Each structure stands twice: as C-alpha cells, then as structure tokens.
Amino acid sequence: MLVPVQAGYSQLVSMEAEDCALADGAVLAADVYGTEYPGYSGAGFVWVANAGTLTFQVSIPENGMYELSTRCWMYLGNEGETMLQVYSINGQSQGDFYIPNQGGWIDFSFGYAYIERGTATIEIGSSGSWGFILYDTVTFDYADMPDYNISSTPCDGNATTVFLTLVNDTNDTKMVALSELDKIPDIQNIGNEGAWWLYFCPWYGSFITDGTTNPTSLLYTIYNSQYVLTMDEMPFSTTTTSTYSTTTSPGGGTLGEVNNDGSINIVDALLIAQYYVGLITQFC
Ligand SMILES: [Ca+2]
Secondary structure, eight states: OEEEOOOOSOOSEEEEGGGSEEETTOEEESEETTEEOOOOOTTOEEEESSOOEEEEEEEEOSSEEEEEEEEEEEOSSSTTOEEEEEEEETTEEEEEEEEEOOSSOEEEEEEEEEEOSEEEEEEESOTTOOOOEEEEEEEEEEOOOOOOEEESSOOOHHHHHHHHHHHHHTTTOSOOOEEEESSOOOHHHHHHHTOOOSOEEEOOTHHHHSSSSSOHHHHHHHHTOTTOOOGGGSSSOSSOSSOOOOOBOTTSSBTTOOSOSSSOSHHHHHHHHHHHTTSOSOOO
16 A cells, blocks of 8 residues: 655644653753853753663654654764754654754754654664763654655665665765665655665675565666666666777767766766766766
8 A cells, every 4th residue: 555645734743852751861951061052942951871771652643754853952072063862653763863062952853754654763872972962852754755655665775774864974975785685675655764875785696686685676666766776777887897898979079988088988878877866967
C-alpha cells in the first residue's frame, strides 16, 4: 500500500526541552557555572554536560518521513567547533550529528527519518553523544518533503542511517557510495528517504543470481530506474582504464568530456550522473 506523505499539518510536537523526561545527567538550568545563556524560552534550558538524555513520546499518525529539530547551543570550545550528538527512535540510533558552536542559540535539524504508524519514543543524547550542549526547545513534525509515495515496506534503515551519518561527517561536501553490499536498496525508498548513494556495487555470484538476496523484480526495477545509470549508459568504456575512444560531437566538442579538463574519466561520469538526477544543472 502506498501512503502519501503530506506537509502542512499542525506540528506534531513543539515543546520546551525542559518538558521532556530528563535522565542520565540532563538537568533543567538557567545558567552553567554562573555563565548565562540568554534568549531561551520557557523555564530555562536543558543542560547536558558530558552525558544526559531528553526523551518524549509521540503518536505517529501514518507511515512516513518525519523530522526532529531543536533549538540548542553547543557551548564548549571556539565557534565552529562541533560536538557529536546522537538521537534515537525506539532505541535505534539515527546516526551521528555534529552540532557546531555558533556562539548562540541555533535551530538544528537532525534530518529526516522513516517511522511507521504507532507510538514512537524519541531520545536526544543517546549513547555515543559527547554532550556539552544546551537544549531550549524541541520540535518534531512531518518532514517537509514533496509528496512522495512511501512504500509500506521499509528499506534497510541502517543503510539510510549510515548514509546520513556520512553526509553529516563531511558537512555534505562529498558524495557517498555503497562500495560493497549484499542487498541492493529499494530505489523508491532511496528517493523517499533522500539517501542518494553515488553508486552501489553488489557482491556477485549467488548474491545476484539466487533470486532471494536480490529478487529479480528488484534488479529489474533498479537497473531500469531513471535515477540509476548503468555501465552501458556511461559515455565511455568502463572496462578499460588505459584507452578511451572518443567521438566528436556535431558542435565540435568531445562527447563525454564534460568538465573540459582534457580527459574522459570517472569525474566526467560522476558529473553526468549528478546532472542526470538533477543535483547539478550545468557542468562548468
Ligand atoms: Ca526552554
């Protein structure tokens, strides 16, 4: 069953952080060792020194993508430095998030997560968090995404979590890939969850041919998807690394040489792939 996700509902949760259940060292405060952090709302803020959790429960009305965000202040070190924070849904970590010190309160999004209908327990400051942060408010809402259709069959949530973690680790400045895998992610859920891996490379042999690890229908769908470039669609042979044949286009340029660096290589292929899925609109 496909369930459309729609933005525009009233916010599911919008609360003072200090109204969450606080544990493991998280405490309500109005200052930290006498230093004030003005501009908070409510009774104060939640001070998480080197450990502490904030927990709340939310009723998830339908399967879909949801977003957790917070107003917070990472107060340690110099501006620009970051501290790793983790949050979890129903006990499952949603990845590592490096919240920067920006010298004041900031609105920080923990990104999107696919959650199924029911009651979800959200925990901020889960195991692995470094702390040294203040939380003023917490917001949990439908993800503000286009009206994608969400498959009732979730893909590998761990794969999506890893993707988001890698993107966060590089401040979204590098592309990330599935260099090896057994099960190929569902292309619809890749789109739904925004986990746009640069490429995927499944193990060969029975992983492809047993009809179970990667069902034929999945292979057919993903290799024919408009969002997936297969090797035969590359502008050059991908089986040789020493010599490429080139073709001169009617306009005088060389087909496949999109960044004008004098050679046709994987960089051109990656640029074409980005262009194809709409991540860039021009090559130079
Ligand atoms: Ca507050």
